[in-house]
Amino acid sequence: MTRHVVATVDQIPPGARMLVTVDGREIGIFNVGGEFFGIGNRCPHNGASLCRGRSVGLVEASEPGSYQLSRRGELVRCPWHGWEFDLRTGKSWCEPDRTRVRSYDLKVEPGSVFTEGPLRAETFPVSIEKHYVVLDV
Amino acid sequence: MSITDVERSQPAKHRLQVIDCDIHPAMTSWTEVHPFLEKRWIEHLTIYGSHLRHAFSEALSHPRMSPDAARVDAYPEEGGPPGSSLKLMQKQHLDPNRVEIGMLIPLRWNPGSQRNLDFGAALTRAMNTWQVERWVRQEPRLRASVLVTQEDTASAVAEIDARGGDHNFTQILILPRTDEPLGRRRYWPIFEAAIRNDLPITVHVGGTGGHPSAAGGWPSYYMEEHHMVAQAMQAVVASLVFEGVFERFPKLRVVIMEGGLGWIPSLSGRMDKHWNRLRSEVPHVKRPPSEYVREHVWFTTQPMEETGSSATLLDLFERIGWDRLLFATDYPHWDYDDPRTAFKANLTETQRHQLLHANARKFYGLDA
Numbered sequence: 090m091t092r093h094v095v096a097t098v099d100q101i102p103p104g105a106r107m108l109v110t111v112d113g114r115e116i117g118i119f120n121v122g123g124e125f126f127g128i129g130n131r132c133p134h135n136g137a138s139l140c141r142g143r144s145v146g147l148v149e150a151s152e153p154g155s156y157q158l159s160r161r162g163e164l165v166r167c168p169w170h171g172w173e174f175d176l177r178t179g180k181s182w183c184e185p186d187r188t189r190v191r192s193y194d195l196k197v198e199p200g201s202v203f204t205e206g207p208l209r210a211e212t213f214p215v216s217i218e219k220h221y222v223v224l225d226v
Numbered sequence: 227m228s229i230t231d232v233e234r235s236q237p238a239k240h241r242l243q244v245i246d247c248d249i250h251p252a253m254t255s256w257t258e259v260h261p262f263l264e265k266r267w268i269e270h271l272t273i274y275g276s277h278l279r280h281a282f283s284e285a286l287s288h289p290r291m292s293p294d295a296a297r298v299d300a301y302p303e304e305g306g307p308p309g310s311s312l313k314l315m316q317k318q319h320l321d322p323n324r325v326e327i328g329m330l331i332p333l334r335w336n337p338g339s340q341r342n343l344d345f346g347a348a349l350t351r352a353m354n355t356w357q358v359e360r361w362v363r364q365e366p367r368l369r370a371s372v373l374v375t376q377e378d379t380a381s382a383v384a385e386i387d388a389r390g391g392d393h394n395f396t397q398i399l400i401l402p403r404t405d406e407p408l409g410r411r412r413y414w415p416i417f418e419a420a421i422r423n424d425l426p427i428t429v430h431v432g433g434t435g436g437h438p439s440a441a442g443g444w445p446s447y448y449m450e451e452h453h454m455v456a457q458a459m460q461a462v463v464a465s466l467v468f469e470g471v472f473e474r475f476p477k478l479r480v481v482i483m484e485g486g487l488g489w490i491p492s493l494s495g496r497m498d499k500h501w502n503r504l505r506s507e508v509p510h511v512k513r514p515p516s517e518y519v520r521e522h523v524w525f526t527t528q529p530m531e532e533t534g535s536s537a538t539l540l541d542l543f544e545r546i547g548w549d550r551l552l553f554a555t556d557y558p559h560w561d562y563d564d565p566r567t568a569f570k571a572n573l574t575e576t577q578r579h580q581l582l583h584a585n586a587r588k589f590y591g592l593d594a
Contacts, residue, residue, distance in 0.1 A: 135567040141299040168298035169562055 091226050098197055098220040101125070104162065108140045111226060116193055118222060119144070119176050121162045125222050126176035127193035128165070133181075134188060137169040145173065147182070194225045243579070244565045245586035246328045247526050248430070248483055248554035249319075249368070251361055252294070252309035253335070258360070262352035267345055279339040279377075279405075280436040288439075288448040292560050300558035308558040312364055319557045320367055323565050326583070327592055328368050329396060329554075330357050331430050331483070338376040338401055339434045347381035350374055354389060362394045369590075371399040371428065377435075379412060383419040390423030396590045397426045397481065401433035402458045409462075409469030417475050426479040426524075426589070429462055431455040459485030460493050463523060467497060470510035472518040479589075483526045484556060488533075491545040494519050520547055524589060526554035527581065528563040532570055539571040543581075552589060553582045 095109045095118060106119040108130060115130035117140040130139050146161040164173045164182065173182040179192035200217040215221065253259060256276075260268050292298055294307050300318065302311035309315070320328060337353055340346030350373045357370035372389045374382035389395045398420050406412060408429070420427050438444045440454040441461075459482050465471075472478060497515035505511065511518075525546065533539045543551060556562050565582055573581070587593065 135564045137297075137564075138299065143298060169560060169564075171292075171560065 093224045093226060094203065094215065094221045095127075095224050096222045098222060101222065104144065106140055106144070106165075108138075109224075111224060114226075115140075116224065117165070118195065118224075119165065121176060125195040125197060126163075127195045127224055128174060128176060128179045129190035129192075131190070132167045132169070132172060132174075133190060134167065134170060134172050137167050139165050139167060139174060139190065141168040142166045143168075147173075196223045196225070197221065198223045242324050242565055243583045244323055244325045245553060245583050245590075245592070246319075246323070246325045246555045246557070246565075247481070247552045247586055248331050248528060249315070249328045249557050250309045250333055250559060251315075251330050251357070252307045252332075253356070254306035254310045256335075259335075259349070259352045259356050262355040262359070264348055267348040267352075270342075270345055274342075276335065276345075277341045278336055278434045279341055280434045288445070288451050290448060290560065295559045295561075297558050297560055297562055312361065315557070316365065319555065320365070323555070325367060327586070327590075329590075330361055330368055330370050331399060331428075332357065332371070332373065333401075333430065333432055336401070336434050337373050338399075339436075340375075343375060343378045343381065346375045347378065347385070350381070350385050351388075354385065354395070358392075358394045369396045370394050371397050372425065373399055374416065376400050376413070376416070377405050379415045383415050386416070386419040386423055386425070390419075390425065395425065397428040400427055400429050401435070402429050402431065402462050403433040403435040403437040403439070405435060407461060407465035407469070409465035409467070409471045411469070414471070414474070417471060417478050421475055421477045424591075426481050428481040428483055429459070429485075430483040431458065431485055433458070455484065456486045456489045460489055463493060463519060464497065466522075467515045467518050468508050468511060470508070472522045473510055473512060478522055479524065480522055481524045481526065481552065481589075483554065484528060485525070486529060486531065487525055487527070487542060487546060487551075488531050490519070490525065491542070520550070524550050524552055524585075526552045528554040528556045528568070529561045530563050530568045530570075536571040539569070540573075543571075548577065548580060549585055549588075551581055552586045 093111050096107055101107045101118055101120045103120050103122050106117055109116050109118055116127050117130045119126045132139055142165045144162045145164050145166050146158045147164055148156060148158050150156050163176050165176060166173050174190060175182065179190040181188040197220050200215050200219045200221060203215045256271060296308035300308035302314045304311060332353060337346045337349035340349060353373050354370065362368045362370055372386055372395050374385050376382060386398055439451050441457055445451045494516035501515050531539060531542060
């Protein structure tokens with residue numbers, strides 16, 4: 090497993106997202122209320138860039154006339170045809186097994202991990218004062 | 227929300243040649259048409275505004291899934307609605323998708339369904355010139371559509387004849403849900419003018435004629451209404467067939483634009499079945515209805531059916547007729563079809579080329 094430092098935490102504030110390219114793969118990094126998620130950027134339906142989509146919550150109805158909104162900001166809606174993808178799993182809401190994008194593990198690590206420990210960020214200048222979003226591929 | 231921009235503008239991997247039969251240009255505001263509109267109507271527009279044949283003037287009958295029914299990524303940086311920036315259209319669509327020719331289909335402002343017929347006529351003239359000046363002359367890959375006052379036949383015919391020899395125009399645009407079904411004789415002068423000027427009649431979904439969008443009344447939801455485009459198009463095709471339009475005008479060519487495809491073999495089959503039994507009611511329909519459809523009607527491919535298997539989609543194309551299908555993207559609308567990914571079927575290169583390019587080239591006489 091390779092670890093990649095892709096951003097500093099303050100580059101992607103809550104509600105924001107950032108597109109990164111790791112080993113030639115486009116990956117969208119999303120900050121949802123301080124939690125970071127990474128998914129493949131290319132919509133498996135027709136190829137739009139998911140990073141250009143809107144972040145939405147999950148709206149459900151137990152019966153007609155009764156609506157619940159939950160999981161605010163945890164889904165991204167494709168900018169073209171509106172497919173909703175769960176940022177936690179990469180699965181689409183309507184066809185979770187068939188239409189899905191890869192999801193990536195992200196961790197937030199302090200700069201000290203890279204400057205003192207066995208991990209090194211080769212292409213990313215790391216400062217001990219900051220926190221970093223780290224992607225495991 | 228902050229977005230780190232991404233370029234989805236790299237060229238297609240294989241060298242597709244694309245003719246896109248449905249691109250929606252937009253005005254940044256009404257003032258854009260002022261240079262082409264008589265002073266009398268600029269004042270009218272300023273004082274009274276646009277008044278369509280249905281309620282909520284200038285609004286769509288249902289809120290779309292996104293404002294202006296647009297792709298979320300199609301908003302120009304310089305402001306204005308999606309479809310208003312030629313630069314973005316080139317960068318996001320025409321260039322990366324290798325669009326050789328793109329047909330403009332202006333949908334908003336609906337000159338054809340203005341309550342004030344004289345304003346509508348003035349607006350068709352202005353918007354037709356607007357298409358040429360603002361788009362075609364700036365981007366030679368684009369072609370205009372003749373907008374007409376479809377409920378005011380005399381004005382419509384005059385405008386068709388005025389634009390007829392102009393190769394910037396490739397078709398006459400009609401919106402469905404006309405006052406009466408489109409095959410009725412009040413519309414025949416428009417068909418005559420189309421033939422006289424060798425232009426097809428293109429019927430694009432939508433329309434603000436005042437009729438409910440579904441046969442049973444106004445639907446509650448956009449998703450519900452979105453399916454009714456097929457219903458409206460079936461009404462158009464059936465009317466043209468049973469009113470005897472194709473008997474009366476054997477050279478008439480009709481394009482059904484954005485109406486879906488799955489219903490076509492079904493409608494043709496049902497019409498044939500009933501013709502076998504009820505023919506004597508419509509003796510002017512001399513041949514099985516499906517023959518008129520097969521000979522006179524073409525269909526644009528967007529929104530492409532996603533049938534779930536390659537075989538069923540290929541079968542559908544076979545039943546409609548491979549040579550009747552014209553590729554369209556609907557850029558910049560949300561249900562845009564990408565030429566690289568829209569056809570979920572195993573197409574040969576020849577078939578792909580036929581759908582994306584060759585059929586439209588032949589149909590619109592683009593070699594001439």
